Amino acid sequence: MTTIRVLDENTANKIAAGEVVDRPASIIKELVENAIDAHSSKIEIEISEGGIRFIRVTDNGTGMSHADAQLAILRHATSKISDAGDLNKISTLGFRGEALPTIAAVAKFSLTTRLQDQHLATLVEVAGGVLTDVREAGGSIGTTVVVEDLFYNTPARQKFLKKPAAESSHIHQIVVKLALSHPHIAFKLINNTRLVLATPGNDNLSDTLTSLYGNTLSAELLPVYFTEDDMVISGYLSKPTLLKSSRQWQTFFINSRVVNSRVIAKALDNAYHSLLPKSGYPLAVLGITVPVDSLDVNVHPQKSEVKFADDNKMFRAVYHAVAETLRAQQAPSQIAASVSLPGGPAYRAYPQPAAAVPAGRPEYAAVRQLELLDTARQPVSLGAAQALIARESPLAVFDHIAPSAGNSQPSGQTDFDLYPLGQIADCYIIAYNQDGMFIVDQHAAHERILYDKLGKSTERIPAQQLLVPPFIEFDEADCNLIAENRQLFFELGFSLELIGPNTMRLLEIPADIPLSEAEQIVRQILQAVQELHQPSAQELRHACLQITACRAAIKAGDSLNMRQIQALLNELCQTTLPYTCPHGRPAIIRFTPQDLAKMFKRT
Missing domain, CATH: 3.30.565.10 (Histidine kinase-like ATPase, C-terminal domain)
Incomplete structure (x- = not known):
């Protein structure tokens, strides 16, 4: 038997x-x-x-x-x-x-x-x-x-x-x-x-999204269209201000087949890497069209996964499609987080008031420094900030800045300018333009400015030698970690020299951070290196730049004058992604004239 x-x-x-x-x-x-x-x-x-x-x-x-x-x-x-050969060109x-x-x-x-x-x-x-x-x-x-x-x-x-x-x-x-x-x-x-x-069923993805997710959510989406060789990527991405708690809000389909793909998900994460907090995920609906012979759909019993002929090509294409969409020349005022207001009947827009504030009006005394000087409207540069690195306060970045001559709009800047009205609680900046009123978190805004500035360095971040190098005590494990990652610290603008068993001398620091924050930044970078499990070079660099920008940025409670506020706003408007900080928190909240009309029951 x-x-x-x-x-x-x-x-x-x-x-x-x-x-x-x-x-x-x-x-x-x-x-x-x-x-x-x-x-x-x-x-x-x-x-x-x-x-x-x-x-x-x-x-x-x-x-x-x-x-x-x-x-x-x-x-x-x-x-x-009909035969095994058809498995290489499945279109159903x-x-x-x-x-x-x-x-x-x-x-x-x-x-x-x-x-x-x-x-x-x-x-x-x-x-x-x-x-x-x-x-x-x-x-x-x-x-x-x-x-x-x-x-x-x-x-x-x-x-x-x-x-x-x-x-x-x-x-x-x-x-x-x-x-x-x-x-x-x-x-x-x-x-x-x-x-x-x-x-x-009208072949319009935007209408389909609206029917599934509602008008409010669909209004927070950005259209995607990208082509490369024989690949086409289209669909919609959420603004960085719209976060979801899980990946179930991410839909990927290749040749109209819904799939789960770690390659695509990883490319999406990397493209959003400086825009979202760790606890959130962007909504994404991405359709990818590729030749049928460039992927294998017969690798999973439920056909929910596919195998690409070239994973790297797919990764690069999705990454560039998402990154270019986020960097597209859209008015940042349209991407800034908007307040959520209850719906109502049609409103009537009211004319924008003149910028000048009537003199001698006591009711304006509660608003800090309302006078808007002509020079305050001029664009300013933060280039002189590097010479002030020895100053203890990050507010030095905005001191001694001379207005630029010429046109009021910097070269290469979008049609997005913010004009300051004042500061609330030494934390939030009130500003306006033709699109409405804006509340800017000064710390998040400065974080974004510094992160973008540091991130532009493809090689080493610009550094400045210290005339009087400070000494920093580390334990043996931290000293070994610094030695193992010496190149990383060097690329980030830090130069450390071992002068004793557990003592190091800090010779150089990035040109945009105050000396008072340097030691804490080094220690936080060490902590990030320890916590990240087998990070890629990009992930490690991003985490370190986040730390550096956060520690070096102005803080809540720092009092700014009007020239400093205008300098901050001008630099923020010139960044590629001014609406969030590198951790993904909102930097700007917008109140449109329509929003204000609803608040004041003028609808």
């Missing part, structure tokens, strides 16, 4: 089902992808009890003949490929020929399908992998698949399902991603007889 045996067809189907069907959401994905391949323009999904008890997917696609409907429930039966979503038989093996299954030129549909019923009925029936053009009592015949797998609410959430996520990847199809999702999702 042999110990190796060939499993019967029913058992083999149940084992195969474990690869394709692990929860109701995976059934929805397989059935909807088949409906998409059938050239459907409308797809309706209905579920109850999280899809555990009932799933129905209806489409208006091409449908199947009586003979094809019977073949469709057999293993490895498919219309998508479903191609394995396993979805229907494996689903039918673990549930009560029925398929109703009709071709356009037929008067009657074909009904096929299967229970637990056993064909129970095939007959003609009434039905609309297209295909309807009903799945009931999932895992009723495999109770060991049924107990691993989550509660209906959790399963419904997974289904909702899957349908959202499929709808985003196919905006030309009108999707409907009905959960326990309640319509929870509907898309217009």
Whole structure:
């Protein structure tokens, strides 16, 4: 008697089902992808009890003949490929020929399908992998698949399902991603007889986003379009001011196939690296079109992952697409964080008041230094700041700055200028321009200025030798860490020399930080090097520049005069990303005339 045996067809189907069907959401994905391949323009999904008890997917696609409907429930039966050579050029979503038989093996299954030129549909019923009925029936053009009592015949797998609410959430996520990847199809999702999702199907991704996420969120998105060789990347990204708690808000699809890709996710993270805090993720919907022979979609049973012929090329393309979108010449006033106000009827815009403040009006006494000098409107440069590095206060950056001659708009600057009104609590700057009123966090703004300035150095950050080098005590572990990362510290503008067992002399520091902050910056960089687990060179440099910019920036509580405020605003307006600090916190909050009108009930 042999110990190796060939499993019967029913058992083999149940084992195969474990690869394709692990929860109701995976059934929805397989059935909807088949409906998409059938050239459907409308797809309706209905579920109850999280899809555990009932799933129905209806489409208006091409449908199947009586003979094809019977073949469709057999293993490895498919219309998508004909031989192994087709696996190198797959252009459809479903191609394995396993979805229907494996689903039918673990549930009560029925398929109703009709071709356009037929008067009657074909009904096929299967229970637990056993064909129970095939007959003609009434039905609309297209295909309807009903799945009931999932895992009723495999109770060991049924107990691993989550509660209906959790399963419904997974289904909702899957349908959202499929709808985003196919905006030309009108999707409907009905959960326990309640319509929870509907898309217009007008082939407009912006309208699809609005229908799924709402007008408020869609208004915070930036369009993406990037081409390189035979690759096209398009879609939408959220402004850095819009954060989400997880990656479920990120949708990537390649040749209209929804995929999970570490390469794309990593490129997205790197492009946003100085704009978001550690606790947040940007919303992203990125569609990538590449030649079908440049990727392998047959590396995962559920077809949720793909393998690229060139990972580095994909990484670079996505990184540049995202980075260029974020650096695009959009008015920073449109990207700045806006206040959230309740909706209301149409408003009427009021003329902007003149800049001049009436003299002798006591009601203006509460606002600090309201006079707006003509010279304060002139652009100023922070170039002279390097000569002031020995000064103890970071406010020295804005002292002794002479106004530039000529045009009031610096060369290369966007049409975005801010004019100061004053300072509140020695922390927030009030400013205005033609777009409304702005509140600027002076610390976050100066952080952004310093980070951009330091980051422009592709090699070593400009440094200045100290006339009287200070001595810093470290423990043995820190001394060893500094020795191991001597090149990193050198590139960041720090030069340290070991002069004793645990003593180092600080010879050079970056030209834009005060001497009083130098020791703390070095110690924080050491801490970052210890905490980062196998960081890349870019991640390490970013973390160190964040620390340097944060410690060197002016702080809350530092009092600024009007010339210093104007210098800060002018430099902020010339940065590439003025609306957030390097940690991702907002640097500017905007109040439009419309917002102010709503606040004052002038609507």
